[in-house]
Amino acid sequence: MQRKAYVSGAAVLLAALLAGCTGGPDEGSSPPDSKSGNAGTTAPAAQPGKYRTLPQACTAADHDTLDALLPGIRQSTDERQQEKLYEGEASVTYNTDRRDGCNWKVESTSATDHLFVDFERVVSYDTAVSDDDKAEELYTVRETAADLPEPSPSASASGDDASPSPSDGTGTPAGDGGDEGDGKGDGSGTPSASASPSGTPTALQPRVLDGLGDQAFLDDKLNTGSSTAQQRTVTVVFRTSNVIVTIEYAEQPTASTDTPDSEEMQDRAWKLARELADKLNG
Template sequence: MQRKAYVPGAAVLLAALLAGCTGASDDGGSPTDSKGGDTGTTAVVAQPGKYRTLPEACGAVDHDTLDSLLPGIEQLTDPAQQETAYEGEATLTYDTDRRDGCSWKVESASATDHLSVGFERVVSYDNAVSDDNKAEDLFTTRETAADLPEPATSGTASGTAASSSPSGDAGTPSGAGKSGGSDDSGAGGGGSEPTPSDSGSPSETPAALQPRVLDDLADQAFLNDRLSTGSSTARQRTVTVVFRTSNVIVTIEYAEQPTASGGVPDSEEMQDRARKLADVLAGKLDG
């Protein structure tokens, strides 16, 4: 009588275990190995900016600085009016940690002066772009929009200045203005010979006073200087300084319009005042 084939139960179990091991190896590894591979491909999040808050704009400019920029404040005889002038007017904002600003406007016997200060904290919502890089892109856009003239060589600038002054004694701001002291070139430029910067044309302005990039202020900075057109009335000059430190962009706008018809504000004096304020504000951010 023929015997039937018989496979012990232990042999069947061993075969199943071997098949399971072979299948796991053919699939390319265990789930633990797969997780290990995912960890290596995690994207790196860009670093946040240095600043998380902003200074209060109306309190960022002290009284002495305001006295220099806005001479009309000291001429106010009413203490209440003077205090209101010092306080300035806050810019409407819904988040002072993202944007804050303040403006002042004061009339004096010789001119009307206007000052505005604005702080903007830039935040990038792109994990691949840091706050600093986002702020740098925004600053570059504003610098491009300012349309600054190409820097002139010293030879070209001095030659232009000399040719634009028939008498040769007003070729540069270091002429009559400085020799007579800084107070001689009043807010309205009264009594002094027009300098090349009074024309408002970059081609006739000394290189040191032209709208330009500022290499010695914060991470990036530029200065713009514009004189309104027209000759029958007083002409308003507006000096703007914009600078970036990390993820904060600061904008200073300083304008002056003389009271006397035909008056022209002094470019060198206004630029110097705006630059000093920029240094103060940059120090407040770093401090």
Template sequence: MQRKAYVPGIAVLLAALLAGCTGGSDGGGSADDSKGSNSGTTAPAAQPGKYRTLPEACSAAGHDSLDSLLPGIKQIADEEQREKAYEGEATLTYDTDRRDGCRWKVESTSATDHLLVDFERVVSYDNAVSDATKAGEVFGGKETAADLPEPADSSSSTSSSPSSTPSADTDTATPSASASASASASASASASASETPADLQPRTLDGLGDEAFLNDRLSPASSAAQQRTVTVVFRTSNVIVTIEYAEQPTASTDAPDSKEMQDRARKLAQQLADKLNG
């Protein structure tokens, strides 16, 4: 009888031990879930970008826009060649969901025009940094590289002009290399400023995407015709759009009109921004 009472006791003990082991296993699973939960509450993943794909760059600009930016395109007599000119040439890319660009080059009787449209979708591989934030950093690097001038200050410019002229006339000492370089740079900046009105100088832009800037550069005067290049760059969430518009007149005495080129480039930029937001 005692042996019969003893055996069930062993069975109960073994069952309790097995239950304890099983409970320990469940507890391990709970610990993993708890870890994931804790990591989620302490460092939530940053939001992904608004855009997961990009528009096709070669079809982003309509015929009307290309007619305005590339006047020579309508002068192409052969219909097949004209349509090919409208199509543009896709830039080299390995992933069109990350970057897509297109170039156009059209000659007219008065000038040769170049146009580049480039879309870049920025992706952050840092869970703590959103795609839009990373795109903002990339955009900031582009703006810094553009080296935009400080906004014009009429009071400072008028006060500096009289002092700079007499010093150049009265100083008979041989300038140092650094002084010569500084003077040359100053002269170039003054020449550029005189060619382009203050309201058309390279600058940041309002009302275009989340942030934007415009650059305007005229090649140095030489025997060849001067080329003007207007660049508009803007960011919308995690996509950065670059428009580069250049014109070189046929006649060496002509210089492309800054306002006209800026207006055309900004109009296209706004159309592309609307396209992204649409």
């Protein structure tokens, strides 16, 4: 007589459990990479920025440029002191490939001039955001914080909002007598630029700049709240790829009755910005 196979209930349960452990994932389960939707694939990383290093800020400007910005250097009769003034003072930084800055402060017979140059190389740690996009984001924050006024219709029509007037090489914009910008005529019947309440000629007010890097703006502030001489500070910020460059140029006259010339200072700062942009591009 043939015997029937007999399997205990415990054996059947064990077989079912083993089948569940070795089988594939259920249809409703999530794949390992929820971003791509396919296991083993990743999204492509954003492109790195153009720049991997930075120029040295203290040697980025040549002596002729520093002479124009800081007239007190040429007035120094001590050669060793003069050389020290040219060198400036490097900013404290822990990685000069990421940030490098330099300060100059020079007294002359008519004023005290201060210059600050800063290079910042932006690196994005988000693989979905490129270095350039991160730099653009940081630059936009700076421009927004500057609270630039809307360009006047006359300035926009004439193109005066693009950049300071070209200079004749003496620090004075070509075609004017050097004392323009105070809201008065020059005595020759030719009107000068009208002045705003801040003391800056309307055509030279803070504005976005064209033709300098990928993005650029200029700010111009006159400190009128002090009982001493008025100090003017011209700031130029521009971005080239993943590098943001900042220039701060300030002047405080020795005589309390004097006011720093806006057009002259903007022209000097603009020339330095172009020189630094060329330095970056090698």
